[in-house]
Amino acid sequence: MRVALAQIDTTVGDFAGNVQRIVDTVAIAMADGAQVAVFPELSVCGYPAEDLLLRDAFLAAHDVALGKLTQALPKGIDVLVGCLEANPDADETGGRRLHNAVAHLRDGTCQIVARKCLLPTYDVFDESRYFEPFLTPEKNIVELVGTKVGVVICEDSWNDEQFLGRRAYAIDPVARVVEAGAQVVINLSASPWARGRQVFRSRMVAAAAKRHGVPMIYVNQVGGDIELQFDGGSIAAKAEGIAAQPVAFASTVTVVDTEQPWTEQLVEPELITMQHAACVQGIRAYIQKFGFQKVVIGLSGGIDSALVATLAVDALGSENVVGIGMPSRYSSDHSLSDAEQLADNLGIKFHVLPIAPLQQTFEEVLQPVFEGTSPGVAEENLQSRMRGVLLMGFANKHGHLLLTTGNKSECAVGYCTIYGDTNGALAPIADLWKTEVWQMSRWLNRDGERIPSNSIDKPPSAELRPEQLDSDSLPDYSKLDPVLRCLVEEELSVAETSARTGMPRAEVERLFRLVQNSEWKRYQYPPTLRLSDRCWRGRRMPVSHRYREC
Numbered sequence: 001m002r003v004a005l006a007q008i009d010t011t012v013g014d015f016a017g018n019v020q021r022i023v024d025t026v027a028i029a030m031a032d033g034a035q036v037a038v039f040p041e042l043s044v045c046g047y048p049a050e051d052l053l054l055r056d057a058f059l060a061a062h063d064v065a066l067g068k069l070t071q072a073l074p075k076g077i078d079v080l081v082g083c084l085e086a087n088p089d090a091d092e093t094g095g096r097r098l099h100n101a102v103a104h105l106r107d108g109t110c111q112i113v114a115r116k117c118l119l120p121t122y123d124v125f126d127e128s129r130y131f132e133p134f135l136t137p138e139k140n141i142v143e144l145v146g147t148k149v150g151v152v153i154c155e156d157s158w159n160d161e162q163f164l165g166r167r168a169y170a171i172d173p174v175a176r177v178v179e180a181g182a183q184v185v186i187n188l189s190a191s192p193w194a195r196g197r198q199v200f201r202s203r204m205v206a207a208a209a210k211r212h213g214v215p216m217i218y219v220n221q222v223g224g225d226i227e228l229q230f231d232g233g234s235i236a237a238k239a240e241g242i243a244a245q246p247v248a249f250a251s252t253v254t255v256v257d258t259e260q261p262w263t264e265q266l267v268e269p270e271l272i273t274m275q276h277a278a279c280v281q282g283i284r285a286y287i288q289k290f291g292f293q294k295v296v297i298g299l300s301g302g303i304d305s306a307l308v309a310t311l312a313v314d315a316l317g318s319e320n321v322v323g324i325g326m327p328s329r330y331s332s333d334h335s336l337s338d339a340e341q342l343a344d345n346l347g348i349k350f351h352v353l354p355i356a357p358l359q360q361t362f363e364e365v366l367q368p369v370f371e372g373t374s375p376g377v378a379e380e381n382l383q384s385r386m387r388g389v390l391l392m393g394f395a396n397k398h399g400h401l402l403l404t405t406g407n408k409s410e411c412a413v414g415y416c417t418i419y420g421d422t423n424g425a426l427a428p429i430a431d432l433w434k435t436e437v438w439q440m441s442r443w444l445n446r447d448g449e450r451i452p453s454n455s456i457d458k459p460p461s462a463e464l465r466p467e468q469l470d471s472d473s474l475p476d477y478s479k480l481d482p483v484l485r486c487l488v489e490e491e492l493s494v495a496e497t498s499a500r501t502g503m504p505r506a507e508v509e510r511l512f513r514l515v516q517n518s519e520w521k522r523y524q525y526p527p528t529l530r531l532s533d534r535c536w537r538g539r540r541m542p543v544s545h546r547y548r549e550c
Contacts, residue, residue: 001035001036001144001145001146001147001184001257001258001259002033002034002035002036002255002256002257002258003034003035003036003037003038003186003217003236003255003256003257003258004025004026004028004029004032004034004036004037004038004253004254004255005038005217005219005234005235005236005252005253005254005255005256006022006025006026006029006037006038006039006040006219006253007040007219007220007221007222007232007234007247007250007251007252007253007254008021008022008025008039008040008043008221008222008223008251009021009221009222009223009230009251009285010040010042010043010046010047010221010223011046011223011225011289012045012046012047012048012049012052012225013045013046013049013052013058013061014046015044015045015061015062015064015065016065018043018044018045018046018065019044019065019068019069019072022039022043022044022069022073022079022081023069023072023073025037025039025253026073026074026077026079027074028253029077029253029255030074030076030077032253032255033255034077034253034255035077035078035144035145036077036078036079036080036144036145037077037078037079037080038079038080038186038188038217038219039079039080039081039082039188039219040082040188040189040190040219040220040221041082041100041116041153041154041188041189041190041221042082042083042084042100042190043081043082043083043188043221044062044065044066044069044081044082044083044084045058045062045065045083045084046225047082047190047221047225048190048225048228053084053098053130054130059084059086059098062083062084063084066083066103066110067110069081069105070103070105070108070109070110071108073105073108075106075107075108076107077106078104078105078106078144078145079104079105079106080102080103080104080105080113080142080151080186080188081102081103081105081188082100082101082102082153082188082190083101083102083103083112084098084099084100084101085098085099085101085112085115086098086099087099087132089132090132095132096128096129096130096131096132097130097132098130098131098132099112099115099116099131099132099134100115100116100119100127100131100153101114101115101116101153102114102115102140102151102153102188104142104144111142113140113141113142113151114134114140114142114151114152114153115134115140115153116131116133116134116152116153116154116155116156117133117134117135117137117140117152117153117156117169117171117173118133118155118156118158118159118168118169118171118173119131119133119155120155120158123533123534123538124192124227124228124530124535124537124538127155135171137152137156137171137173137176137177138176138177138179138180139180140152140173140177141177141180141181141182147183147184147258148181148182148183148184149182149183149184149185149186150174150177150178150180150182150184150185150186151177151185151186151187151188152173152174152177152185152186152187152188153187153188153189154187154188154189154190154191156173156174156187157173157174157187157189157204157205157208157218158204159171159172159173159174160172160174160175160204160207160208160211162207162211163203163204163207163208163211164204174208174212175212178212178214182214183214184214184215184216184217184258185208185212185214185215185216185217186217186218186219187205187216187217187218187219188219189218189219189220189221190220190221190230191220191221191230192228192229192230192231192530193229193230193231193233193274193278193530193531194530194531194532194533194535195271195275195531195532195533196271196533197231197533198231198233198246198248198269198274199268199269201218201220201233201235202233202235202237202242202246202266202268203266205218205235205237206235206237206241206242206266208237209237209238209239210239213239215236215237215238215258215262216236216237216238217235217236217256218234218235218236218237219234220232220233220234222249222250222251222252223251223281223285224281224282224284224285224286224289224529225285226286226527227282227527227528227529227530227535227537228530229249229278229281229282229285229529229530229531231248231249231274231277231278232246232247232248232249232250232251232252233246233247233248234246234247234252234254235266236254236256236262237262238261238262240261240262240263241262241263241264241265241266242262242264242265242266243256243257243260243262243264244256244264245264245266245267246266248269248274248277249274249277249278249280249281272439272440272443275432275436275440275531276311276314276440276443276444278529278531279311279315279428279429279529279531280311280314280315281315282426282428282529283295283311283312283315283316283403283426283428283529284315284316286401286425286426286527287315287316287401290401290425292399292400292401293316293320294316294320294321294322294398294399294400294401295312295316295320295321295322295400295401295402295403296321296322296323296324296391296394296395296398296400296401296402296403297309297312297321297322297323297324297402297403297405298323298324298325298326298387298391298405298421299323299324299325299339299342299343299350300325300326300335300339300405301325301331301332301334301335301336301337301338301339301342301455302335302338302455302458302460302461303437303438303441303451303455303456303460304405304406304407304410304429304437305323305339305405306338306339306342306441306451306452306455307405307429307437307440307441307444307451308403308404308405308428308429309321309323309342309343309346309348310342310346310441310444310450310451311428311429312403312428313346313347313348318346318347318348321346321348321349322348322349322350322351322394322398322400323339323342323343323348323349323350323351324350324351324352324353324390324391324394325339325340325350325351325352325353326352326353326354326355326386326387326390326391327352327354327355327356328354328355328356328359328383329356329359330383330466334454334458336352338452338454338455341452341454342451342452342455345449345450345451345452346450351394353390355383355386355387355390358386359382359383359386362382362386363379381417381420383420384417384420384421385417385419385420387420387421388417388419388420388421388422388423391423391424392423401424401425401426402423402424402425403424403425403426403427403428404421404422404423404424404425404426404427404428404430404525404526405421405424405427405429406421406422406427406429406430406525407429407430407432407433407434407436407437408429408430408431408432408433408434408436408484408488408532409433409434409435409477409480409481409484410434411427411430411518411521411522411525411528411536412484412487412488412514412515412518413474413480413484413511413514413515413518414514414515414517414518414521415470415474416521416525418521418524422521422524422525422526423526424526425526425527426526426527426528426529427525427526427527427528427529428529429529430525430526430528430529430536431528431529431530431531431532431535431536432531433477433481433484433485434460434477434480434481435477435478435481436481438456438477441455441456442456459471460477475503475507475511479501479503480511482500482501483497483501483503483508483511484511484515486500486501487508487511487512487515488515488534488539489532489533489534490534493549494508494509494512494549497512509549512549513548516548519541519542519543520543520544522536523543
């Protein structure tokens with residue numbers, strides 16, 4: 001059986017576009033000799049559709065699109081596509097209205113052949129909000145080209161107790177379809193990327209093929225959906241090896257023959273290349289899916305804004321990126337020169353809009369209500385907000401989107417100004433720790449200087465007052481980031497964090513208070529590209545609470 005792994009990029013609610021993309025891809029698959037074409041989970045409506053799934057008109061549009069797709073496909077090929085199905089028992093049982101399903105399309109006919117069994121409700125997922133679980137996965141079998149094929153959907157493969165070392169759900173759908181006679185297992189998936197996720201998935205699929213002794217075919221969505229980045233990474237595996245190396249962050253059609261030996265061994269991609277690809281895809285997808293072309297970035301001469309600008313150029317081209325330098329009376333000479341050097345290296349337009357005159361005006365206007373007080377955080381934050389106003393003004397006037405330049409370390413401890421440097425449509429690096437920002441910046445310079453070396457090497461500073469450095473109030477980032485990883489990504493206690501990192505407990509307590517006290521800022525933060533297993537969107541903390549661990 002020759003199977004096409006159709007790794008495509010869909011857009012939520014773009015029914016006509018998604019249908020056309022599937023039709024075009026089937027034509028490519030047939031030209032490559034495929035007998036079966038497999039598409040990702042919920043390809044007809046796009047994933048994740050979230051509360052659009054609660055709207056009757058959306059569901060009706062989906063059904064119309066599935067009907068059009070059925071009739072538009074060429075004859076002579078079996079197509080498996082992720083779709084929605086109404087749950088006929090919902091009214092009687094009080095269950096959810098929908099099944100997350102798979103349709104088998106062939107020669108103008110459409111038949112639902114599988115329904116999702118395991119519905120994730122952790123991290124960024126909330127599928128039990130919309131879907132009814134299917135409790136008899138052994139029925140998810142269809143005959144294709146004379147072969148009994150077990151069909152499972154995304155999470156259905158994530159319950160292999162032997163591979164995971166634990167069981168998260170009561171049933172294992174993959175084991176069930178194999179026990180029911182499946183000779184091949186196909187998984188239609190929409191699994192977003194995170195640090196180490198693609199490697200883990202590939203190993204999991206390979207382990208299942210070895211355990212069950214049948215070919216495992218895994219087809220995953222690719223493309224960006226606001227914060228979530230889908231990497232594709234579709235793979236076909238047998239006990240002896242894989243059919244071909246997974247392709248990451250690109251739409252592709254890979255045709256494999258289940259009758260041929262698959263002996264290629266998995267080559268694991270370098271993490272930094274995957275992080276870079278996720279950022280680039282995320283920026284490009286966000287800008288294009290909102291109908292924009294150009295972005296603007298405030299360039300401070302520091303490493304964070306330099307990295308965001310470089311990623312934007314990689315995503316959109318230098319002609320679509322504009323940098324703006326906004327020196328204040330406290331800015332060092334090298335801040336502006338480093339920003340200018342970056343713009344020159346990247347070939348982007350660069351404007352200078354000094355805020356010193358604005359500082360003077362703001363001081364005069366606020367003098368009656370600030371009189372008798374000492375300069376402090378209020379004055380410092382005003383500088384950031386002045387810059388935010390200028391950037392938003394430029395973006396509005398010229399039809400650009402503003403990119404936010406904060407990193408995960410600053411966002412964790414609240415070293416960001418609401419309505420200032422948090423302004424923007426998208427935060428590309430807010431899920432990268434500061435140490436990862438340096439690492440990626442040096443990696444981007446591996447073939448020659450793109451980011452000025454001074455921006456990488458100089459001590460971090462917001463330059464909101466004379467001689468200010470981040471180290472005035474925070475530990476060195478090489479010590480801070482491991483602590484924040486423990487507190488934020490692993491949710492370890494203060495005591496556990498102190499023991500693991502060696503940082504004194506009192507300092508860990510102080511940092512944890514900063515994290516807790518900054519939740520309201522993160523609640524208002526722009527959408528952040530998800531690069532870790534514990535991004536801000538997946539970490540659901542109450543904004544207002546009185547729990548204190550220390």
